[in-house]
Amino acid sequence: MISYQSRNEIQTHLLNLLPHQIEECKECDELPAPLAEFIKHNYQAKFVCYDKSSGCIEVGVEKQEDINSYPEIRVHKIPLHNAVSKLKKTFRNSDLDLKFYGRLLAGQGTTTRIDDVVLV
Numbered sequence: 001m002i003s004y005q006s007r008n009e010i011q012t013h014l015l016n017l018l019p020h021q022i023e024e025c026k027e028c029d030e031l032p033a034p035l036a037e038f039i040k041h042n043y044q045a046k047f048v049c050y051d052k053s054s055g056c057i058e059v060g061v062e063k064q065e066d067i068n069s070y071p072e073i074r075v076h077k078i079p080l081h082n083a084v085s086k087l088k089k090t091f092r093n094s095d096l097d098l099k100f101y102g103r104l105l106a107g108q109g110t111t112t113r114i115d116d117v118v119l120v
Helices: 007-028 033-043 080-088 095-107
Strands: 002-005 047-051 056-063 072-079 116-119
Touching: 002 007, 002 095, 007 033, 007 080, 007 095, 033 047, 033 056, 033 080, 033 095, 056 080, 072 080
Parallel strands: 002 116
Antiparallel strands: 047 056, 056 072
16 A cells, blocks of 8 residues: 655654653553664664663664674663653654655554555
8 A cells, every 4th residue: 555645744743753652662661663663764773672670762783893793783772751852863854764754654553554655
């Protein structure tokens, strides 16, 4: 299925949704799947999880220094109390990123699979 969305609607809806997803994380002690996908995409992370004991979102990013060795994963911690502001700073406006965000938003709460997003 194809979803038609405007760039401004995607940005506005996604940035307005972040505080609600962070609150959900606090209440349920786990990251909502769309939030985890958003963080993975923006940080180009290998993993994302919520550490209940520290109240932080942990983001594992691979260091790209030496190709001949095993990859080293660097863990960044984002405290929930300032996660919204940090995550808003990672928002990207390229067409590919907006289409990714649009698929996240369009697929949220529905059983219909969104294969493509057309930016209008």
